[in-house]
Every structure is written in structure tokens, then in C-alpha cells.
Amino acid sequence: MTSDNGPFVIGFFDSVFREGGVRQIGEYELIVKLGDYVYELADGIEDSPFPRSARVYLDDWTSGEKGWLRKFYPAGSDIAHYELTAGSEKVLQWIDSLASRRFIGTESRLQTCFDLLRQIVQGVETDSEVRISELQERKRQIEREIERIESGDIPMMDQRQIRERFMQFKQIARDLRSDFTAVEGNFRELDREIREEIALWDGNKGELLEQFFGDHDRINRSDEGQSFRAFWDFIMSPDSQEELSRQLDRVYDLEELGDLRSDSSLRRIHFDWIEAAEKTQRTVARLSGQLRRFLDDRVILENRRITEILDTIEKKAIMVKDHTLAGDWMEVEESKVQLNLPMEQPLYSPPPIQELLSKIEIEDEQDIDTSALFNLVYIDRERLLRNIEQALEDRSQIRLDELLEKNPLEQGLAELLTYLLIAEMESFASVSEDVKDLICWSGMEDRIRQARLPRVIFTRRSTHGAS
Numbered sequence: 001m002t003s004d005n006g007p008f009v010i011g012f013f014d015s016v017f018r019e020g021g022v023r024q025i026g027e028y029e030l031i032v033k034l035g036d037y038v039y040e041l042a043d044g045i046e047d048s049p050f051p052r053s054a055r056v057y058l059d060d061w062t063s064g065e066k067g068w069l070r071k072f073y074p075a076g077s078d079i080a081h082y083e084l085t086a087g088s089e090k091v092l093q094w095i096d097s098l099a100s101r102r103f104i105g106t107e108s109r110l111q112t113c114f115d116l117l118r119q120i121v122q123g124v125e126t127d128s129e130v131r132i133s134e135l136q137e138r139k140r141q142i143e144r145e146i147e148r149i150e151s152g153d154i155p156m157m158d159q160r161q162i163r164e165r166f167m168q169f170k171q172i173a174r175d176l177r178s179d180f181t182a183v184e185g186n187f188r189e190l191d192r193e194i195r196e197e198i199a200l201w202d203g204n205k206g207e208l209l210e211q212f213f214g215d216h217d218r219i220n221r222s223d224e225g226q227s228f229r230a231f232w233d234f235i236m237s238p239d240s241q242e243e244l245s246r247q248l249d250r251v252y253d254l255e256e257l258g259d260l261r262s263d264s265s266l267r268r269i270h271f272d273w274i275e276a277a278e279k280t281q282r283t284v285a286r287l288s289g290q291l292r293r294f295l296d297d298r299v300i301l302e303n304r305r306i307t308e309i310l311d312t313i314e315k316k317a318i319m320v321k322d323h324t325l326a327g328d329w330m331e332v333e334e335s336k337v338q339l340n341l342p343m344e345q346p347l348y349s350p351p352p353i354q355e356l357l358s359k360i361e362i363e364d365e366q367d368i369d370t371s372a373l374f375n376l377v378y379i380d381r382e383r384l385l386r387n388i389e390q391a392l393e394d395r396s397q398i399r400l401d402e403l404l405e406k407n408p409l410e411q412g413l414a415e416l417l418t419y420l421l422i423a424e425m426e427s428f429a430s431v432s433e434d435v436k437d438l439i440c441w442s443g444m445e446d447r448i449r450q451a452r453l454p455r456v457i458f459t460r461r462s463t464h465g466a467s
Contacts, residue, residue, distance in 0.1 A: 012037050013068075018092055023083055023276060024074075027058070028079070030054075030058065030082055169266075235273055236397065400419060404419075
């Protein structure tokens with residue numbers, strides 16, 4: 001904002017990333033848009049105020065001194081992409097707040113404040129009687145409202161109340177989409193702090209490994225990580241997505257909104273949330289993988305250094321092996337003779353001789369138990385992956401317990417563990433530790449087995465191919 005071309009940069013970022021509704025854009029496309037933007041600004045001016053090329057501007061904006069844009073290469077692509085940094089998002093939001101608003105709603109925001117305070121107070125109340133009495137009071141209020149509606153007294157919002165609440169929803173929805181950029185930036189900062197701890201570690205390697213593997217999930221366990229996980233579990237629920245789509249369709253059908261309905265981007269805002277959250281999810285997974293590889297590389301370098309030191313010691317020992325040392329060159333304090341009595345030595349015990357039968361004669365009528373040969377269990381992982389893909393042909397996602405209703409376990413606990421291994425290793429699966437699902441299957445002798453597991457959700461590969 002204090003740079004010479006601050007208005008030019010802010011206007012370009014707003015037109016591409018905010019008005020265009022994109023979070024990341026390829027380098028070639030961004031260069032074309034910047035060239036067109038500069039041409040429109042300099043149209044009719046003899047000496048252009050922006051003489052540098054578009055690529056030079058982008059290199060300047062992504063430099064460490066400015067950091068207005070982040071340049072990166074998506075997985076599986078050799079074309080550079082750009083996205084706004086958290087600081088640039090904050091600048092654009094602040095510029096939006098400076099614009100004069102024709103209507104400032106206070107009722108809906110006051111109601112939101114009361115709702116938030118009520119949720120906090122109810123969420124920390126430990127007295128069961130108090131919570132029950134509050135629930136009963138809410139129940140009585142709902143019953144009174146039902147009686148009013150049944151009697152024909154149906155309260156309706158007027159146009160002012162509808163527009164006020166829609167404008168507040170619009171602001172919160174857009175801020176939420178921009179917040180994901182800040183969340184990703186904080187995750188990268190946390191990853192950088194962990195790397196610095198590893199780089200400056202002065203203890204032994206065992207303590208470093210113990211601390212890292214005992215606390216390798218710090219990104220997910222941070223406050224932002226837990227909040228993001230709760231958002232991800234909610235937004236990825238099919239019921240939540242259907243409800244959001246249904247509510248947005250009903251709101252956009254209201255004539256009272258008037259010209260506010262012209263902004264059709266909000267009609268699919270929840271899909272923008274999913275796309276932004278999915279990108280953040282991939283970032284967290286990529287940071288965790290990079291952090292593990294970073295630690296592995298350090299361990300390899302340390303082992304290599306130890307080997308080099310041992311080699312140096314061996315070479316020096318060989319160099320001095322023929323040298324005769326004069327004088328006293330070593331002192332041993334309190335030396336004494338170590339005595340070992342003959343009777344202290346263990347007696348010789350001959351090893352047992354095992355007779356190996358290479359040829360076994362079997363009578364014709366002799367029964368041999370061969371069941372042990374067939375007790376080995378092999379789980380076909382490809383078959384389980386096909387079960388998941390077939391279940392996702394007509395839907396975008398499916399939970400593990402729902403999948404097992406369609407494809408019951410054939411090999412018991414071992415097959416269930418293989419499903420969990422797939423969920424841990426593959427990027428198209430997510431695991432929610434906050435929600436537990438009960439899975440049942442039939443074991444030996446038709447006994448029913450049960451297992452309560454964290455919720456596992458498989459999503460269609462087409463939406464996760466980039467990861």
C-alpha cells in the first residue's frame with residue numbers, strides 16, 4: 001500500500017482474484033491478464049507509467065522483499081502458478097471496508113452476538129440441572145411458536161430484515177473463503193518453526209527422533225488444525241452439502257432480495273469452500289510428508305558423517321601401527337589384575353542333534369491334518385480398491401461403514417485393517433478422530449464381531465487427482 005504502484009497492484013489483484021473468483025492461476029494466463037490490464041491503463045498515454053514487462057512485475061511481486069504473490073508448482077505440473085498471500089488478502093478486505101455502504105444492518109449482527117454468547121455459556125456449563133432447564137425453556141418457546149403458527153399467526157421477515165441478513169451472510173461467506181489463504185500461511189509458518197527446531201537440535205539423535213515421532217502431528221493438533229478439521233468434516237458431509245444447496249436455492253428465489261441476487265457467485269459459495277478447504281488439506285498432507293523426508297535426510301547425513309569419522313580413525317591407526325612410542329604415553333589409575341577361577345567357567349554342553357527325515361512313509365489309510373497349510377490369510381488390496389471405486393460410481397463420497405454394508409467383510413479383522421491402511425496411505429480418503437462408527441461382521445462359528453473406529457470417508461478420485 002505504500003509502494004509507488006500500490007493502487008495499480010491492488011486494482012489488478014482485485015480484478016483477477018476477487019472479481020474473477022479464482023484462488024490460483026497459471027503463469028501464462030496471469031501474464032496475459034497483466035498485459036491487458038497495463039494496456040487499458042496506458043491507453044492514450046504517450047509515456048506509459050508502467051514500462052516494465054509483465055514477467056518482471058510478477059518476479060518483483062513474488063520476491064522475498066515484497067511477497068505479495070506466492071509462486072509455486074502444483075503436483076504433476078511444470079507450469080508455475082500464483083496465488084495471493086495472506087497479507088494481500090487482508091489489504092483487499094481492508095480496501096473493501098473503506099467503501100461507503102448504502103445500508104448498515106445492526107439488528108442481525110446484534111442477534112449474531114447474542115447467539116455466540118449463548119453458545120459459549122451453554123458449552124461450558126457443567127451443571128446438568130441448569131442445562132436441562134435451559135433446554136426445557138427452549139422447548140417451551142418452540143411449542144409456543146408452533147401454537148402461534150397453528151392458530152394462523154405466522155411471523156414473516158420484512159424486506160429490510162431479509163436484505164440485512166443476506167448482506168451479512170455475503171460478507172462472512174467471502175471472508176471465510178479468504179481465510180483459507182491465511183490458514184495455509186500459518187500452517188507453513190508452523191512447518192518452518194518445526195524445521196528450525198530440527199536444524200538447531202543439539203541433543204542426541206535418539207531424543208530428536210523420539211520428540212519428532214511423538215509429536216509429528218503438531219500441525220493437525222494445533223488450534224487452527226483442529227478448527228480446520230472440524231470445518232472439513234462438516235462441509236464434506238453429504239447432508240450438509242445438500243442442506244446448503246437447498247437453502248441457497250430458496251434464498252435466491254426470494255423477490256425481496258432485489259438487485260442482491262445479481263451476484264450469482266454466492267449461489268455456489270459452498271463449492272468454493274470445498275475447493276479451498278481441499279487445497280488446504282493437500283497442503284497440510286504435503287507439509288507433513290516433506291517434514292518427514294527432511295528429518296530422514298538429516299539422519300542420513302549424520303550417519304554418513306559418523307562413517308567418515310570412523311574411516312578417519314582407521315586410517316590414522318594404520319599410519320601409526322609401526323611406530324614405537326617412547327616414554328610413558330598412557331596412565332591407568334588403580335589398575336588391578338582380573339582373576340578368573342577355572343571353576344567359574346561353564347562346563348561344556350554338547351549341542352542337541354536333530355534328526356532330519358527327508359523321506360516320510362505314509363500308509364494308505366493314514367489321515368494327515370493339513371489344515372495348517374491353509375491357515376495363511378492373504379488380503380487382496382486391489383479387490384478392496386475396486387470395491388471403493390465401484391461404490392463411488394454413483395456418488396461423490398462414502399463412509400467406510402456404508403461401504404461395508406454393500407461389501408461385507410469376507411476375511412474379518414485382517415480385511416478391515418487393510419481398509420484402514422488404504423485410508424491412511426491414499427490421498428482420496430480422510431479420517432475423522434472426533435466421530436466414531438460401529439462396524440460389525442460375522443466371525444468364526446457365526447459369532448458377531450464389533451469394532452468402533454474413527455470415521456473414514458472415501459471420496460471420488462477425480463476430485464483428488466492433484467494430490
